[in-house]
Structure formats: structure tokens, C-alpha cells
Amino acid sequence: MTDNTRAMLPVDLGNGPFAVTTRGLAKRFGSVRALNGLDLQVPEGAAYVLVGPNGAGKSTLIRTLMGLVRYQAGTVDVQGCDPAGGGAEVRAGIGYVPEGHRFGYAWMTVGRCLEHQAVYHPSWDKRYARELSTRYGIDPARKCHTLSKGESRRVQLVAALAHRPPILLLDEPTDGLDHVVRDETLSILSEHLADSPTTVLISTHRVYEVEPLVDHVGVLSEGRLLGQLPRDELHGRLLRYWADVPEGWSGPGDPGGRVVRRSGAARAIEWTVWGDRDTVTRGLSEAGAAVREVAPLSVDEAAVALLSAREAS
Amino acid sequence: MKIRLSHADGRPLYVQIMDAVRSGLVRGSLRPEEPLPSVRDLSSSLRVNPRTVSQAYAELERDGVVEVLHGKGTFVAPGVRPEERERPRLAREVARRALADASRNGLALADLITALREVEDGDPHGDGSKEDGR
Known part of the structure; x- marks a missing residue:
């Protein structure tokens, strides 16, 4: 059984259907526990963002879902298959942008490399590949080894999207891209989701960029999830409360929710609480606090609050 | 839009x-x-x-x-009458946000209404002096 007692927020998304799940997934590199009993649940058709500090296990998790990492314990299910067994078959149904920027064979042209990709993906959409390449300003005659980091990323995105896979695994998809191309990529992803039924798992440090695009959030720390829930639930129930309080105020006995973070000055508190808005507001008010404002946290702020609460505990 | x-x-x-x-x-x-x-x-x-x-x-x-x-x-929708429904509805939404903003700043409804009138009348300081006509 997996130990989820350390999670601050809900981590169970219920009965699915899920496109991707892991159960008690564990992976060690020597003495380092990269994944530590991870229960990932990515609902069918969801756009899921994976947030967490460096070394939290995000890339290891994505590589495991691709069948590129041999895990030691637990189970992995990607559209009904274990990628460790049916590697190539599973990978054919996934659009993958890896953490690294190496694309194709150095001596090949970009055009040749993309044609090469098409062989592995029967659903390759030539017209769409051309359209994306044009939008990204990709020159098919370029040799792969001459591509810059950002150019390489654009080609990787074309390769991941052009076969309209049922699953997209995007590891820092906008890494290395300039502002304009990053923005264009978000627009391309929005259109892609409108045109093709897709389940997307995105790992990124630029959470604010993808926040409007995603509907599920997972916060990963030390190889396990601190929270995994719909974005709207996060915005609706993890709230910051600003209140004026009397001198020496010690807080309510029962705040009506789970206090994730306490900060603020002596007579003006700023608490981050997981719970029902009205219940928490009542709890604070009955204890003598005058609640001035209640506001949701961005996914970024929520992740920081959870991660710092984790360190404090 | x-x-x-x-x-x-x-x-x-x-x-x-x-x-x-x-x-x-x-x-x-x-x-x-x-x-x-x-x-x-x-x-x-x-x-x-x-x-x-x-x-x-x-x-x-x-x-x-x-x-x-x-x-x-x-x-x-063809039958939409913005003046009858959308306008009051939008006004309430704007009012709700203004009230929340006032409350955050420790102001009461009365403070807000007085200040709204003064600003609307071109008397932003509330002392009878009009804004110099630019």
C-alpha cells in the first residue's frame, strides 16, 4: 500500500477513466530515490501539469512512462499497456518531447529525420507536419547537428504533435525557446487540443505559461505527490485569507480547514488554507479575525506553498 | 470581441x-x-x-x-436584451469587485459611495476643488 499521509492535498482522482496511471512506482539511482511510491493518475483527455523542484522526479517519471527507465517496484499503465514490456508499441502512441534537446541523427537533414519519424508512427499527418514546420520556421534542409537548442526544440515539438498521438508527454516543452516562439507554442497546443482528442502530461518550471491550458495539477516532491487534483478544485479550495486580528491573537482552535502556510505581520495575518471557503472564513471570524480578502493562488504559488509547508513539517 | x-x-x-x-x-x-x-x-x-x-x-x-x-x-441569441439583463448583471459584478476591493482596504460601503460620487463629479479630493480643466 502506498503511503500518502504526507500529501497535503488530495492525491486520489477517483475512478477514472485514466489514460495513464502508476501505482506505488519506485525507482532508485544508487542510493537516490528518484520515485518513491508514486501514484500518478492522468484522466483520459486531461491536460495535466506536473510541478516540482529540480530533482523531484519529473523527468524520471516521464521517461518511465515512455519505457526508457527500468523501475524497481510498482506498476505502470499507459493506455492499458506496461511500457516496460511493449516499448515500441506503446511509444508509437505517444508524442514525446524529452528533457534534452538532441534530435535525430547529426548528419541527417531535419526533413529526413521527420520522414524517419513518420515511419514509426502510422498516424503521421504529413500536411500537419508541414503546417507546423512552417509556423515554426523550420528549414527541412538543415543538418540536425547545426540546430541550436531552440531550433531543435521546435523540431521535437513538430515530431511529437504531427502524428496526433492519443498521449503527449512534454518534458519542459518550451525550454530553450524565445518569448515569441514560446507564445506561439502555447497557441499551437491550444489548437491541437481543440482539433485532436489528446491526453497531455506537461512537466515545466514555467507553470504560469501553461496554467490556462491545463485542467489537472500534480505537485511532485522527492519522488511522490503532495497533491494531485483538478485545477479548478485547487483554485476553489486552496485559498489565501488576509485578515486583521487583535494583538496576541493565537488563531482558532479549529480553522475549518488544513492550514498550509501561516505568514503576515502581528495584526494582519496571511494564511493559506485548504478547505471550504465559507467554513474557513467563519472559523477565522468566530475566533475574532476580520477577514479582509480571500483569493485563490496561482498554480505556481500553490506549489511554493505546498513545498515550503513540506520543508517546515 | x-x-x-x-x-x-x-x-x-x-x-x-x-x-x-x-x-x-x-x-x-x-x-x-x-x-x-x-x-x-x-x-x-x-x-x-x-x-x-x-x-x-x-x-x-x-x-x-x-x-x-x-x-x-x-x-x-436573437432575443437578447442587454439593457434589461446583461447591464444590471454586469453592474452587480463590477460592484461586487469594487466592494471586495474596498473591504480589503478597510473601507465601508458608505466610504465607497461617497468617493464614487466625488470622483464622478470631478472632485477627486473631496474638498470642493475641481480638477483643473485639462
């Missing part, structure tokens, strides 16, 4: 889209029977999940503000 989404805003994204459609109706930039942008186009230009736009359109349809004609797109 001009829409700017804000993540600092307490309103969910789909509500911000709904309010933008309502404000378009009140301002007259959007009229009965006119088309709204397609879900694909609007989500692309806002960089949001297409489902967020669909949700906003579905809620607006339930409210009778728009109608979805299958295969054609989403249109402002």
Missing part, C-alpha cells in the same frame, strides 16, 4: 470569458445574432484549454445569452 484574461483575478477563466461576452453586449460591440469566435480560435488566441471556452459558451447558452447552431458555430 476583446478579451483579456487575468490570473490574478479571483474569477475562474470561464467566468472571465462569460463576463467579456456580456460586457461586449452592453457596450454594443456584440449584437444579437452575431457570431462569437469559434472555440478553436478563441482558445488559440487566449492560449487556454478549448474546454474552458466550451464551458463558457455552454454556460452562456444555458443563460440564454448565446445559442449554439450545430455545424455553424455560436451566435448571440
Whole structure:
């Protein structure tokens, strides 16, 4: 059984259907526990963002879902298959942008490399590949080894999207891209989701960029999830409360929710609480606090609050 | 239809889209029977999940503000009377936000109403001195 007692927020998304799940997934590199009993649940058709500090296990998790990492314990299910067994078959149904920027064979042209990709993906959409390449300003005659980091990323995105896979695994998809191309990529992803039924798992440090695009959030720390829930639930129930309080105020006995973070000055508190808005507001008010404002946290702020609460505990 | 989404805003994204459609109706930039942008186009230009736009359109349809004609797109409902419904509704939303802002700053409703009148009358300091006519 997996130990989820350390999670601050809900981590169970219920009965699915899920496109991707892991159960008690564990992976060690020597003495380092990269994944530590991870229960990932990515609902069918969801756009899921994976947030967490460096070394939290995000890339290891994505590589495991691709069948590129041999895990030691637990189970992995990607559209009904274990990628460790049916590697190539599973990978054919996934659009993958890896953490690294190496694309194709150095001596090949970009055009040749993309044609090469098409062989592995029967659903390759030539017209769409051309359209994306044009939008990204990709020159098919370029040799792969001459591509810059950002150019390489654009080609990787074309390769991941052009076969309209049922699953997209995007590891820092906008890494290395300039502002304009990053923005264009978000627009391309929005259109892609409108045109093709897709389940997307995105790992990124630029959470604010993808926040409007995603509907599920997972916060990963030390190889396990601190929270995994719909974005709207996060915005609706993890709230910051600003209140004026009397001198020496010690807080309510029962705040009506789970206090994730306490900060603020002596007579003006700023608490981050997981719970029902009205219940928490009542709890604070009955204890003598005058609640001035209640506001949701961005996914970024929520992740920081959870991660710092984790360190404090 | 001009829409700017804000993540600092307490309103969910789909509500911000709904309010933008309502404000378009009140301002007259959007009229009965006119088309709204397609879900694909609007989500692309806002960089949001297409489902967020669909949700906003579905809620607006339930409210009778728009109608979805299958295969054609989403249109402002022919019978919409912005003056009767959308205008007071939008005013309440703006009032709600102004009140919340006032309360955050420790102001009461009376302070806000007085200040609104003074600012509207061109007396921003509340001392009878008008703003110098520029």
C-alpha cells in the first residue's frame, strides 16, 4: 500500500477513466530515490501539469512512462499497456518531447529525420507536419547537428504533435525557446487540443505559461505527490485569507480547514488554507479575525506553498 | 470581441470569458445574432484549454445569452436584451469587485459611495476643488 499521509492535498482522482496511471512506482539511482511510491493518475483527455523542484522526479517519471527507465517496484499503465514490456508499441502512441534537446541523427537533414519519424508512427499527418514546420520556421534542409537548442526544440515539438498521438508527454516543452516562439507554442497546443482528442502530461518550471491550458495539477516532491487534483478544485479550495486580528491573537482552535502556510505581520495575518471557503472564513471570524480578502493562488504559488509547508513539517 | 484574461483575478477563466461576452453586449460591440469566435480560435488566441471556452459558451447558452447552431458555430441569441439583463448583471459584478476591493482596504460601503460620487463629479479630493480643466 502506498503511503500518502504526507500529501497535503488530495492525491486520489477517483475512478477514472485514466489514460495513464502508476501505482506505488519506485525507482532508485544508487542510493537516490528518484520515485518513491508514486501514484500518478492522468484522466483520459486531461491536460495535466506536473510541478516540482529540480530533482523531484519529473523527468524520471516521464521517461518511465515512455519505457526508457527500468523501475524497481510498482506498476505502470499507459493506455492499458506496461511500457516496460511493449516499448515500441506503446511509444508509437505517444508524442514525446524529452528533457534534452538532441534530435535525430547529426548528419541527417531535419526533413529526413521527420520522414524517419513518420515511419514509426502510422498516424503521421504529413500536411500537419508541414503546417507546423512552417509556423515554426523550420528549414527541412538543415543538418540536425547545426540546430541550436531552440531550433531543435521546435523540431521535437513538430515530431511529437504531427502524428496526433492519443498521449503527449512534454518534458519542459518550451525550454530553450524565445518569448515569441514560446507564445506561439502555447497557441499551437491550444489548437491541437481543440482539433485532436489528446491526453497531455506537461512537466515545466514555467507553470504560469501553461496554467490556462491545463485542467489537472500534480505537485511532485522527492519522488511522490503532495497533491494531485483538478485545477479548478485547487483554485476553489486552496485559498489565501488576509485578515486583521487583535494583538496576541493565537488563531482558532479549529480553522475549518488544513492550514498550509501561516505568514503576515502581528495584526494582519496571511494564511493559506485548504478547505471550504465559507467554513474557513467563519472559523477565522468566530475566533475574532476580520477577514479582509480571500483569493485563490496561482498554480505556481500553490506549489511554493505546498513545498515550503513540506520543508517546515 | 476583446478579451483579456487575468490570473490574478479571483474569477475562474470561464467566468472571465462569460463576463467579456456580456460586457461586449452592453457596450454594443456584440449584437444579437452575431457570431462569437469559434472555440478553436478563441482558445488559440487566449492560449487556454478549448474546454474552458466550451464551458463558457455552454454556460452562456444555458443563460440564454448565446445559442449554439450545430455545424455553424455560436451566435448571440436573437432575443437578447442587454439593457434589461446583461447591464444590471454586469453592474452587480463590477460592484461586487469594487466592494471586495474596498473591504480589503478597510473601507465601508458608505466610504465607497461617497468617493464614487466625488470622483464622478470631478472632485477627486473631496474638498470642493475641481480638477483643473485639462
